[in-house]
Amino acid sequence: MTESWPTSPEEARRLQERLRDQVVTEDRLGPVRAVAGADAHYAPxxxxxxxxxxxxxxxNLELEESVLACQRTAFPYVSGLLSFREAPTMLDALARLSRTPDLLLVDGQGIAHPRRLGLASHVGLLADIPTIGxxxxxxxxxxxxPGPARGAWSPLLHRREVVGAVLRTRPGTRPLFVSPGHRVGLSTAIxxxxxxxxRFRLSEPIRLADRLSREHAP
Structure with missing residues (x-):
């Protein structure tokens, strides 16, 4: 898969512009019984x-399956182009799962992105899985x-458009930035x-994936 990915920031931005209109920001998902989490870390x-x-x-958010994937880090760190650095390996990990989840939570942005194609939207679009950033x-x-209570949220605005929600998941902790990735609307995403x-500030599937990926990327 990595052979077909852009190798320069200019190519990557052009691809984001081409793909952004394919992202679906309304609910197109069925019943959610299995939820996946995905995260990536580096071993520099x-x-x-x-x-x-x-x-x-x-x-009940009980872990059923976990997989790991590892690839050479082929793309430099550039703000707004994180998906070209992490998505190839993340997609490899998702392909190793024994089944396709009903929902995917990604540690990253969905459409709350300068070109409306953050990591979660890019991965969700290519994997064709309902995804939330x-x-x-x-x-x-x-x-x-947002207010201090769990569940309080305020809209995230960019260029006069609501691109996400700033969501308090636990009292007394910093909020998270939730945005539609693909095939999930904002209210459903919240x-x-x-x-x-x-229980924690982070969503449980992401927390589990974060812990697993960190074990191999000190």
Missing amino acids: VQGLTWAAAVIATFE VAKTRLVGRYEE DLVLRCTP
């Missing part, structure tokens, strides 16, 4: 990217701080992320 000394994908039950930090946009985040 070895020049490797490790990506983990997990599947948990949606009802759940990022720990903001990439673009402005917002009012509800699903909250249901996948019962």
Whole structure:
């Protein structure tokens, strides 16, 4: 898969512009019974990217399956082009799962991105899985701080467009930046992320994938 990926920032931005209109930002998903999480980390000394994908039950978030993939880190770090650095390995990990999940949560941006094609949208589009971006930090946009209670949120605005939600998943902690990835609308994304985040700040499928990928990318 990596042979067909852009090798320069200019090519990557042009591809984002071509793909952005293919992203679906309304609900096109069925019942959610199995939810996946995906995350990636780097081993810079070895020049490797490790990506983990997990599947948990949606009802009680119990881990059912986890897989790892590793590839050479082939694309430099450029703001707004993270998917070209992480998506090839993340897609490899997703392909190793024994089944396709009903929903995917990705540690990264969905459409809350300068060209509306962040990591979650790119991965969701290529894998054709309903996907939500759940990022720990903001990439673009402005917002009012949401209220302190769990479930409080405020819209994330960029160029006069609502591109996501700034969502408080736990009282007294920093909010997360939730945005549609592919085939999930914003209101549904907020509800699903909250249901996948019962105890900690991070959604449980992402937290599990984060822990697994970190074990191999110190």
